[in-house]
Amino acid sequence: MPSNGDARKTRAEQPMDTFSSCLAEGKMTKKARKPAKLPVQQLVVLAICRLAEPIALTSVFPYLPEMMEHLGVEIGRVAFYAGLTSAIFSLCQSLTGIAWGRASDRFGRKPVILAGLICAMFTSMLFGFSRSLTMAMIARALAGLSSGNVGIIRTTVAEMVPQKELQPRAFSIMPLVWTVGSIFGPAFGGFLANPTERHPSVFGKSRLFKEFPYALPNMVASLLFLVGLSTGILFLRETLETHEHRPDRGRILGQKLIRLFRRRDYRPRHKDDEATAPLLPHSPALSSPSESSVIARDAHPKPTPSYREIFSRQTSINLAAYSLLALHSVGFDQLLPIFMHHPRQITTQITDVHLPFRFAGGFGLDSQRIGLFFALYGIFGMLVQFLIFPYVARRFGVLRCFKACALVYPVIYVLTPFTVLIESTRVQQIAMFILMAMKCVAVVFSFPCSTILLTNSAVSLRILGTLNGVATSISALGRAAGPAIGGTTFSLGVQWGYVIFPWWTLAVLAAIGAVPVWFLIEMEGFGGTPSESDDEDEEGGDDVLTIDDAEQHTASDNNPVATPEDARHGQEASDGTDTYQQHHKPPVRRFFNPHR
Numbered sequence: 073m074p075s076n077g078d079a080r081k082t083r084a085e086q087p088m089d090t091f092s093s094c095l096a097e098g099k100m101t102k103k104a105r106k107p108a109k110l111p112v113q114q115l116v117v118l119a120i121c122r123l124a125e126p127i128a129l130t131s132v133f134p135y136l137p138e139m140m141e142h143l144g145v146e147i148g149r150v151a152f153y154a155g156l157t158s159a160i161f162s163l164c165q166s167l168t169g170i171a172w173g174r175a176s177d178r179f180g181r182k183p184v185i186l187a188g189l190i191c192a193m194f195t196s197m198l199f200g201f202s203r204s205l206t207m208a209m210i211a212r213a214l215a216g217l218s219s220g221n222v223g224i225i226r227t228t229v230a231e232m233v234p235q236k237e238l239q240p241r242a243f244s245i246m247p248l249v250w251t252v253g254s255i256f257g258p259a260f261g262g263f264l265a266n267p268t269e270r271h272p273s274v275f276g277k278s279r280l281f282k283e284f285p286y287a288l289p290n291m292v293a294s295l296l297f298l299v300g301l302s303t304g305i306l307f308l309r310e311t312l313e314t315h316e317h318r319p320d321r322g323r324i325l326g327q328k329l330i331r332l333f334r335r336r337d338y339r340p341r342h343k344d345d346e347a348t349a350p351l352l353p354h355s356p357a358l359s360s361p362s363e364s365s366v367i368a369r370d371a372h373p374k375p376t377p378s379y380r381e382i383f384s385r386q387t388s389i390n391l392a393a394y395s396l397l398a399l400h401s402v403g404f405d406q407l408l409p410i411f412m413h414h415p416r417q418i419t420t421q422i423t424d425v426h427l428p429f430r431f432a433g434g435f436g437l438d439s440q441r442i443g444l445f446f447a448l449y450g451i452f453g454m455l456v457q458f459l460i461f462p463y464v465a466r467r468f469g470v471l472r473c474f475k476a477c478a479l480v481y482p483v484i485y486v487l488t489p490f491t492v493l494i495e496s497t498r499v500q501q502i503a504m505f506i507l508m509a510m511k512c513v514a515v516v517f518s519f520p521c522s523t524i525l526l527t528n529s530a531v532s533l534r535i536l537g538t539l540n541g542v543a544t545s546i547s548a549l550g551r552a553a554g555p556a557i558g559g560t561t562f563s564l565g566v567q568w569g570y571v572i573f574p575w576w577t578l579a580v581l582a583a584i585g586a587v588p589v590w591f592l593i594e595m596e597g598f599g600g601t602p603s604e605s606d607d608e609d610e611e612g613g614d615d616v617l618t619i620d621d622a623e624q625h626t627a628s629d630n631n632p633v634a635t636p637e638d639a640r641h642g643q644e645a646s647d648g649t650d651t652y653q654q655h656h657k658p659p660v661r662r663f664f665n666p667h668r
Contacts, residue, residue, distance in 0.1 A: 110242060111232050114309050118232075119249045121185060121304045122225055124296035126253025128196050130450075131261030131289045133405070134443040137413045138265065139286050143205045148563065151410045153205065155559020157212050158406050162552035164216030166545040172220025173227075173541015180315040181228045181537070184220065186304050191218030193297035200290025216548070223540030230527045230536055231311040236596065240465040243520045243527075248457040251516070255450030262443020264289040270440070312537070382539050386529040386595060389588050391543055393474075394522045395550040396585030400481060400578045401515055403554025407562060407574055408488075408508075412437045412445065414566070417492070432571045433492050435500070445505065453512040461516055470521040471594040477518040478586035484511050485579035489572040528595040557581075 132139075136157065140150045176184040195215035202208035225246060233242035266285040267275035275281050281288060306326030310316045383391075417433025437445075465473055484507055491507065494500040530539050558574050565573030 110238055113307075114232055115229070115242070115245055117303055117307045117309075118225060118228060119245060121189065121300040121308065122221070122246055122249045123253055124189070124293060124300045125192060125219075125221065126250040127257040127260075127296055128192065128290070128293035130254045130257030130446065131293060132199075133409045133446060134258050134262035134439040135265035135286055135289070137410055138439055139208070140205070142285065143202070143208060145205065148566070151407075151414075151559045151562040151566070153559070154410055155406060155555040155557075155562075157209060158402075158555035159552040159559075160209055161212045161216040161219070162402070162548045162550075162555070164213045165219045166548035166552060168217050169220055169223060169543075169545030169548055170538070170541045173223050173538045173544065175220075176224045176227065176312070176541070177537040180310050180312045181224055181231075182304065182308050182310045182320075184224055185228070185308070186301060188218060188221040188224070189297050189301040189304065191215075192221075193294045193301070196290045196293045196297065197287075200287040201284050202286075220541070220544060223542075223544035224537065226523055226527070226543075227537045227540045228311050230540075231313075236528070237466075239524050239527075240470065240520070241462045243524050244457055244461050244465075247516065247520050248454060251450055251453040251457050253450075255447050255454065258443040258446030258450070260292060260443075261289045262439045262441075264292065265439055382535050382542060384529065384531055386593055387526065387531075387539065389591050390522065390526040390529050391546050393585065393588040393592065394526060394543060395546045396581065396588070397478075397518055397522060397550070398547040399550030399554040399557075400485070400582040400585055401511075401518075401554070402551040403558040403578055403581070404485065404488075404511065406555035407558035407578070409442050409446075410559070410562060411435065411489075411571075412442050412504075413439070414571075427493070428490070429572060430569050431493065432566045432569045434571070435492065435504070445501075445508070448505065449508050449512055452509050453516050456513055456516045461520065465517070465521065469594060470524050471592055473517045474521040474525065474592070475586075475589055477514040477521070478582075478589045480510065480514045481582035481586070482579040484514070485575050485582060489575045492571070525592055525594065554578075554581075 136154050137150050140153050140157075141147065145153050172184060172188070192215065195211055195218060199208060199211035199215065202211055226243075229242055229246060233239060263270070265288070266281075267288050268278060268282050268285065275288075305322040306329065307323065309323065310318070310320065412435040414434025414436070416436040417431060488504075488507055491500055491504045494503055526539070526543060527536065530536050557577060561574035561577045562571070565571050
């Protein structure tokens with residue numbers, strides 16, 4: 073039985089308890105209303121990791137026909153073997169895409185991304201130092217087998233940005249990185265290929281580059297892979313929910329380096345103490361039965377998702393549309409430099425030319441000129457990706473944009489071969505670039521739209537890594553078939569005198585690929601709360617795991633701290649506790665760092 077003094081004390085404390093509770097609820101309401109923001113820093117880190125791959129891949133386009141000739145391929149068979157080289161890469165990629173996706177679901181996104189960068193760096197060097205066609209094919213096959221980062225990076229972006237209103241911007245970043253890479257890749261690939269002949273004043277006496285004329289662009293690409301690898305080790309955050317709270321020694325080192333460079337110019341900033349509170353050591357004084365419900369259990373790997381979960385109706389339609397899109401789009405990109413490099417045909421001096429359909433000439437351009445075309449192509453695509461795509465996608469919706477692009481592709485492919493019939497070289501190249509620009513706009517819109525639709529069609533975030541692995545494998549089959557079909561039909565078309573044959577074949581494939589697009593439905597996606605991404609964006613680099621955090625994890629492996637999701641569940645579970653416990657326990661957020 074409490075005394076009168078205790079009763080008076082309890083009644084006196086009640087207004088203060090009510091005020092504190094209302095204040096805490098007000099803070100939570102204010103935070104919940106904050107607009108969603110992109111995790112800019114982590115997306116930049118991910119972009120740096122991604123950049124080297126498109127540069128390495130597209131740098132091959134300008135000099136691949138010349139490289140095939142250097143390795144002993146006859147001129148009439150260059151298109152076939154150039155297409156076969158690209159097809160082997162994509163075919164091998166399709167064999168391991170699902171395995172890489174499942175590995176990322178089990179071991180985490182970050183280690184698998186870093187492993188892919190290491191493999192890509194070595195296979196790029198191997199391709200540049202190839203002495204024979206067989207060695208070049210083996211190098212491309214190994215590169216394809218180890219190229220699983222496309223789907224994993226897409227999964228990482230989806231986990232970083234679950235908010236549907238931010239997805240057009242978030243999912244346009246990696247295609248923008250690809251576009252930037254497609255600017256520099258062909259430019260330096262055409263500029264650095266065969267340097268002893270193109271730049272004799274600098275490399276004329278180099279025995280290395282005389283023996284390996286196509287090693288230099290691949291050496292530069294390997295250095296870029298090394299930059300991406302270093303950046304990923306030091307700054308990339310794990311996004312897999314079962315691994316994201318584990319200590320990361322690489323990020324600890326990255327934070328120490330940042331602090332070392334910032335120490336002289338350190339300026340303290342005012343922050344919300346509750347939002348940025350550090351991890352507190354587990355203490356009995358701070359624990360209560362109600363709080364123990366929010367202490368996380370060991371994060372065991374979840375069961376591997378079944379294929380029934382992965383292949384829903386909308387997911388299967390999305391995969392079909394994405395694979396056919398990759399088939400004809402990559403086939404066009406691979407065929408275009410071959411078409412530009414093919415010798416010109418003077419129609420007035422050849423009797424077997426019958427316009428408007430029977431002709432077999434090309435542009436007759438060298439690799440440096442082709443590299444310039446692709447660089448301008450990439451610059452234009454970057455501007456469209458950055459300035460136009462996010463607004464148009466939000467205004468009209470990703471599904472409508474995807475449908476419009478699906479109708480444009482066949483028209484572009486049908487018109488492309490007729491540009492060689494223009495007599496003026498300048499007008500001919502301008503017309504070709506206009507068609508390339510139209511294709512560029514279609515690619516800039518269709519691939520991110522397809523990715524967003526595929527991501528939102530998943531039944532759960534748990535299957536997203538495996539789903540994107542499946543998408544990588546299936547689309548890789550399309551990317552393998554596209555160049556193979558393009559190279560084979562181009563060789564046959566030149567032999568028969570009909571250079572329109574490969575382009576019209578691609579047009580038919582593009583028309584077939586447009587069919588499943590009309591059966592797609594734009595799903596709602598996963599939504600998500602904006603608080604975590606907002607705080608990360610506002611607080612700069614403070615989301616990096618600190619050394620103290622790592623020590624705490626090491627000291628409390630048997631009683632790890634709660635994740636944000638577990639904390640929310642814990643709060644819901646404690647709704648039935650008495651009023652005193654609800655009002656006197658400290659905010660749950662003080663027992664974990666929500667930014668790790």
